[in-house]
Amino acid sequence: MKVLLLLVAVGLCWAQYNPNVKSGRTAIVHLFEWRWADIALECERYLGPYGFGGVQISPPNENIIVTNPWRPWWERYQPISYKLCTRSGNENQFKDMVTRCNNVGVHIYVDAVINHMCGSGGGSGTHSTCGSYFNAGTKDFSAVPYSASDFNDGKCKTASGEIENYNDINQVRDCRLVGLLDLALEKDYVRSKIAEYMNRLIDIGVAGFRLDAAKHMWPGDIKAILDKLKNLNTQWFPAGTRPFIYQEVIDLGGEPIQGSQYFGNGRVTEFKYGAKLGTVIRKWNGEKMSYLKNWGEGWGFMPSDRSLVFVDNHDNQRGHGAGGASILTFWDPRLYKMAVAFMLAHPYGFTRIMSSYRWTRNFQNGKDVNDWIGPPSNSDGSTKAVTINADSTCGNDWVCEHRWRQIRNMVIFRNVVNGQPLSNWWDNGNNQVAFGRGNRGFIIFNNDDWYLNQNLQTGLPAGTYCDVISGQKEGSSCTGNQVHVAANGIANFQINNQAEDPFIAIHVDAKL
Ligand code: QV4
Ligand code: CA
Secondary structure, three states: OHHHHHHHHHHHHHHHHOOOOOOOOOEEEEEOOOOHHHHHHHHHHHHOOOOOOEEEEOOOOOEEOOOOOOOOHHHHHOEOOOOOOEOOEOHHHHHHHHHHHHHOOOEEEEEEOOOEEEEOOOOEEOOEOOOOOEEOOOOEEOOOOEOHHHEOOOOOOOOOOEOOOOOOHHHHHHOEEOOEEEEOOOOHHHHHHHHHHHHHHHHHOOOEEEEOOHHHOOHHHHHHHHOOOOOOOOOOOOOOOOOEEEEOOOOOOOOOOOHHHHOOOOEEEOHHHHHHHHHHHOOHHHOOHHHHHHOOHHHOOOOHHHEEEOOOOOOOOOOOOOOHHHOOOOOOHHHHHHHHHHHHHOOOOEEEEEEOEOOOOOEEOOEEOOOOOOOOEOOOOOEOOOOEOOOOOEOOOEOOHHHOHHHHHHHHHHHHOOOOOEEEEEEOOOOEEEEEEOOOEEEEEEOOOOOEEEEEEOOOOOEEEEOOOOOOEEOOEEOOOEEEEOOOOEEEEEEOOOOOOOEEEEEHHHEO
16 A cells, blocks of 8 residues: 555656656657558557657647648648647547557657647638638637637737737737737636647547647646646556646747746756757867767756757758757758767657658758648648658658667667666767766767777676667677677777768667
């Protein structure tokens, strides 16, 4: 009984901050714009077997159909109702995905767009993904239903009705973000409709939520909504489990709204992480990898157990949102793999991997004017399937960074070293760095313009290890390079700075 009470108490403290991943899993992947049918297959054939903890999905609720430009990805951030039909699939397909992913230990995290409905210029009609009628001009969303009094226009004090100044917290919360009709979240009716939507998803079996545009909602309003949420479905989660909450607050410093103001509700996206890591790995502004020695809170980031971290996201990989030019993406694969590997090796934060689609970029005056292009699609606008090539990469212009060997193997590395402290840090004062995770794993990078040849204490048991970057362990041999750890824990590492992947990672599950 005492043990049970203790477990309950521990569970309650951790509560909404606990990612609710299956024990031993440590990272989730954002399958941006994927169809539910493809996600279900990916859980079974790839994510489950390789130890991914979960999937952040694109918003599952009905959205406006935008045809000028043609079916942009961002139409999904303009809700029309809480019915479950989008380009990713319908309600049955959604339920099938959640069930099949949960059954292989991969949990689903919903991108919840609850700050607003569609843009004020959205017109009226049934150009919505379930065909529900709406009128943006009169603010009539009859499929919820919401009407004019459910929106904030009376409360917003700017002349345009738009957010004009991010230094005024009232504007940021009560006015329209880029023209999006702003919901009156102080109304119990509105809170209840949102909670009803989220509870339906919880009943289906989702594990948590990304709260879109959390900066534009009052922390107290968010709390009132979260207080209405049920515990997770006991078919897959222990009784009493709270939904995992991570709030999208872009706080790069310098604004009155800070991520820390949202800690009471759950975790918060740490946008400084990708912006800084990109700057370091690109070696901009005199930054060096050796400065990463105190990476984490030492860099002014939020507490590790409150943060959700990522190298890039669906916004800043195409110039939306924040982070700027330093953000690394799949378009810079060599540096990107190093950044993702560093993130996955380092103990700070709960990690999210980005999985993207390719589009034709067109830079004009430094801005990609094709930043709106939606997922690979057929001429009728339907999203293309994710096909899998013989070499296990994806076709149809899906990038599938999560399937890149170096990234997938580092997800496994993170699981293997889970709970171990950072140890045996070494650096050359420049861009050659290495560190271990207790006696479970070790990683070393050469981002300098010269050869690395170094004997280092790994903290690992003696033996021959497979480098999981150039290959991995298969049966009783390595498909890539080997590392020999001597009886005293020391190993010799050599990395050519010209190598396609100038880093090496070893862990105890890849020991021969
Ligand atoms: C246009 C004009 C406006 C005008 C409006 C009138 O530009 O001046 O008022 O019409 O109706 C799109 C268009 C935008 C258009 C708007 C409304 O880009 O030009 O306004 O729709 O029709 C995504 C995109 C946005 C997109 C939005 C809705 O990034 O470009 O807007 O979806 O379709 C801040 C926030 C942060 C946010 C980030 C991008 O603090 O919360 O900007 N990030 C999240 C999501 C993001 C999403 C939203 C929030 C909104 O990650 O993907 O925006 O849900 O930093
Ligand atoms: Ca708002």
